[in-house]
Amino acid sequence: MSSRERAATLRLQDVAAAAGVSIATASRSLSGSPGVSATVAQRVRDVAADLGYVANMHARSLAGGPTRSVGLVVHEIGDPYFSEIASGVLGVGAREGLTVQICHTGRDPERELAQLRTLIANRVGAIIIAGSGLVDPSLQAAAKVELQAFRRSGGRVAVIGRHHLGVDAVLPDNTEGARAIAQHLLDLGHRRIAVATGSLSLTTVADRIAGVGEAFAAAGLAFGDVPVVEADFTRAGGKVAVEEILDEHPGTTAVMALNDDMAIGVLSALRARGISVPGQVSVTGFDDVAVAGDLAPSLTTVRLPMGEMGEQALLLALKEPGARPRRRTVGAELVVRDSSAAPPA
Amino acid sequence: MSSRERAATLRLQDVAAAAGVSIATASRSLSGSPGVSATVAQRVRDVAADLGYVANMHARSLAGGPTRSVGLVVHEIGDPYFSEIASGVLGVGAREGLTVQICHTGRDPERELAQLRTLIANRVGAIIIAGSGLVDPSLQAAAKVELQAFRRSGGRVAVIGRHHLGVDAVLPDNTEGARAIAQHLLDLGHRRIAVATGSLSLTTVADRIAGVGEAFAAAGLAFGDVPVVEADFTRAGGKVAVEEILDEHPGTTAVMALNDDMAIGVLSALRARGISVPGQVSVTGFDDVAVAGDLAPSLTTVRLPMGEMGEQALLLALKEPGARPRRRTVGAELVVRDSSAAPPA
DNA sequence: TTGAAAGCGCTAACAG
DNA sequence: CTGTTAGCGCTTTCAA
Numbered sequence: 001m002s003s004r005e006r007a008a009t010l011r012l013q014d015v016a017a018a019a020g021v022s023i024a025t026a027s028r029s030l031s032g033s034p035g036v037s038a039t040v041a042q043r044v045r046d047v048a049a050d051l052g053y054v055a056n057m058h059a060r061s062l063a064g065g066p067t068r069s070v071g072l073v074v075h076e077i078g079d080p081y082f083s084e085i086a087s088g089v090l091g092v093g094a095r096e097g098l099t100v101q102i103c104h105t106g107r108d109p110e111r112e113l114a115q116l117r118t119l120i121a122n123r124v125g126a127i128i129i130a131g132s133g134l135v136d137p138s139l140q141a142a143a144k145v146e147l148q149a150f151r152r153s154g155g156r157v158a159v160i161g162r163h164h165l166g167v168d169a170v171l172p173d174n175t176e177g178a179r180a181i182a183q184h185l186l187d188l189g190h191r192r193i194a195v196a197t198g199s200l201s202l203t204t205v206a207d208r209i210a211g212v213g214e215a216f217a218a219a220g221l222a223f224g225d226v227p228v229v230e231a232d233f234t235r236a237g238g239k240v241a242v243e244e245i246l247d248e249h250p251g252t253t254a255v256m257a258l259n260d261d262m263a264i265g266v267l268s269a270l271r272a273r274g275i276s277v278p279g280q281v282s283v284t285g286f287d288d289v290a291v292a293g294d295l296a297p298s299l300t301t302v303r304l305p306m307g308e309m310g311e312q313a314l315l316l317a318l319k320e321p322g323a324r325p326r327r328r329t330v331g332a333e334l335v336v337r338d339s340s341a342a343p344p345a
Numbered sequence: 346m347s348s349r350e351r352a353a354t355l356r357l358q359d360v361a362a363a364a365g366v367s368i369a370t371a372s373r374s375l376s377g378s379p380g381v382s383a384t385v386a387q388r389v390r391d392v393a394a395d396l397g398y399v400a401n402m403h404a405r406s407l408a409g410g411p412t413r414s415v416g417l418v419v420h421e422i423g424d425p426y427f428s429e430i431a432s433g434v435l436g437v438g439a440r441e442g443l444t445v446q447i448c449h450t451g452r453d454p455e456r457e458l459a460q461l462r463t464l465i466a467n468r469v470g471a472i473i474i475a476g477s478g479l480v481d482p483s484l485q486a487a488a489k490v491e492l493q494a495f496r497r498s499g500g501r502v503a504v505i506g507r508h509h510l511g512v513d514a515v516l517p518d519n520t521e522g523a524r525a526i527a528q529h530l531l532d533l534g535h536r537r538i539a540v541a542t543g544s545l546s547l548t549t550v551a552d553r554i555a556g557v558g559e560a561f562a563a564a565g566l567a568f569g570d571v572p573v574v575e576a577d578f579t580r581a582g583g584k585v586a587v588e589e590i591l592d593e594h595p596g597t598t599a600v601m602a603l604n605d606d607m608a609i610g611v612l613s614a615l616r617a618r619g620i621s622v623p624g625q626v627s628v629t630g631f632d633d634v635a636v637a638g639d640l641a642p643s644l645t646t647v648r649l650p651m652g653e654m655g656e657q658a659l660l661l662a663l664k665e666p667g668a669r670p671r672r673r674t675v676g677a678e679l680v681v682r683d684s685s686a687a688p689p690a
Numbered sequence: 691t692t693g694a695a696a697g698c699g700c701t702a703a704c705a706g
Numbered sequence: 707c708t709g710t711t712a713g714c715g716c717t718t719t720c721a722a
Binding site (some may be wrong): 373 | 701
């Protein structure tokens with residue numbers, strides 16, 4: 001991938017020559033800077049369009065011009081939660097003429113730090129972090145330092161979810177969503193509920209569990225006895241978690257998975273065991289990924305507007321930075337479908 | 346997103362100074378170029394790592410160094426088919442220390458062309474096109490010209506699927522997969538089969554339909570009477586298509602959706618109409634997206650190794666370019682699950 | 691309002 | 707084996 005032998009691409013020089021002006025004037029015309037007569041500016045733009053000229057962003061960036069590129073950090077793009085967020089980001093990116101670099105962290109803080117450094121080295125104008133934050137602030141301390149420096153030097157940052165990063169954030173109301181769905185199960189009469197969750201070190205998980213606790217408290221029930229089984233935040237993790245729940249808590253009538261991916265695994269494992277949903281066991285998810293409504297039984301879950309969250313995050317990052325971090329809360333809406341019902345008599 | 350005010354980031358200069366060498370030596374050490382003693386090179390690398398130095402890719406690229414960045418063109422990243430491919434690409438990208446820019450085309454040739462131009466202007470080292478090609482070569486003629494120029498100037502290109510672009514390609518065996526799944530339905534005894542498909546202008550669709558035709562021919566059946574209903578290659582499109590099939594071809598016993606997304610929509614619409622699958626109507630998909638096995642009924646489909654296709658495409662692009670375009674065929678494997686059975690008696 | 695010229699940080703000749 | 711130096715294409719003072 002050497003570019004040494006790159007053929008002569010169209011340069012600003014060529015446009016300037018074709019328009020009969022200096023490259024300084026051409027530059028000003030194309031970037032819309034003041035100090036050029038309207039007629040000349042227009043002519044230059046026409047010529048550039050005619051020639052199919054596109055500025056070399058490396059040269060532009062190196063010369064201190066504005067960067068039209070943003071970085072998006074996700075845990076795993078194959079996960080529908082993140083791919084839907086990414087879709088939102090790419091959507092406004094395209095509208096705004098921005099280039100979007102996406103990178104994986106695999107939920108590893110070190111990888112995340114490395115990716116952040118790369119993005120910063122690539123001089124992206126903004127960074128969107130879509131993965132959940134970590135409960136322990138110290139694990140992201142290095143990332144925080146890096147991002148602060150990035151912001152001081154004019155970079156924009158926005159995160160999706162609760163982080164200890166001190167930057168603009170789009171916050172899904174995880175606690176309220178979890179409260180609502182837990183209450184839904186309690187209202188149906190479930191008392192032997194188990195929770196299947198991803199890593200407890202994620203703020204997303206902490207917030208959702210807090211919501212579940214709130215619902216129990218509101219119902220005057222003790223949350224302490226509720227089994228909370230930790231596994232991967234994936235379909236496979238859901239299978240693992242539900243096996244454990246079934247084995248160790250045989251009387252369970254409802255499994256709350258803390259994301260849809262796990263819930264799908266739970267449904268699948270239950271079907272494999274011949275346990276009917278919601279007849280014998282109710283199952284709930286969280287996120288409302290696109291496929292949730294098309295499962296059978298369709299999944300009772302909490303809807304998070306992932307695409308919109310991605311859009312909002314980028315829009316937030318694009319805004320003039322404020323004095324203090326801004327927060328945009330997006331609602332989490334209970335969606336009752338067929339996977340939840342009253343417990344067996 | 347101006348970077349004019351960027352604070353002084355670590356430069357190669359700084360590393361060189363800290364290591365007590367010239368920037369030339371530092372450059373060679375970091376890029377692994379020959380002509381530096383192993384000891385010095387190692388010391389420079391240690392110093393750089395210590396300082397947390399990351400090269401400014403814009404400067405590097407502008408100076409004619411190798412570009413560590415690739416562009417990935419997809420129709421829609423929110424579609425699991427593409428997000429799984431993207432996951433494969435990001436995976437090897439991370440391993441190889443490459444930056445990946447992703448962009449949407451929304452299946453619009455003009456948007457695709459524009460994105461291609463941007464990628465090229467951004468001086469990516471390689472471009473991976475993951476969306477299906479078009480049956481009509483003229484629609485991609487402009488893209489072809491652009492890509493040829495890109496390649497002549499040292500850029501690498503690989504596509505996934507059949508395109509008329511004359512470049513390296515990863516080719517899923519769509520025809521064989523479709524033949525196999527059609528034969529599966531015919532073997533089960535289905536004779537009133539309908540096809541629900543995305544745009545007929547896609548080569549992917551053309552190839553899959555050809556495969557279906559082959560199966561009919563092999564069975565000595567006429568394919569001409571089979572209803573082929575065209576709609577969006579999405580869940581919603583599947584719903585639309587199956588409504589039409591049900592209304593206009595009431596005797597249909599099997600619906601072959603030409604991708605899983607449509608199949609999910611078909612299943613959903615059938616469930617809404619109270620039609621049992623596979624009791625009354627069998628349904629098949631194509632791709633085997635992650636969720637296909639977790640649907641109820643689980644989906645009979647054709648497995649395409651999307652992640653691997655993404656990996657292969659990038660690996661292909663990274664290789665020294667050959668004299669002629671290379672092709673890597675990946676198998677399409679029939680996966681029989683619960684959504685297909687013998688037609689009702 | 692326009693043009694000339696000085697870099698941005700790096701790579702790759704070319705010298706030593 | 708190491709250092710010096712000339713650009714890469716663009717933006718942006720500074721002069722005209």
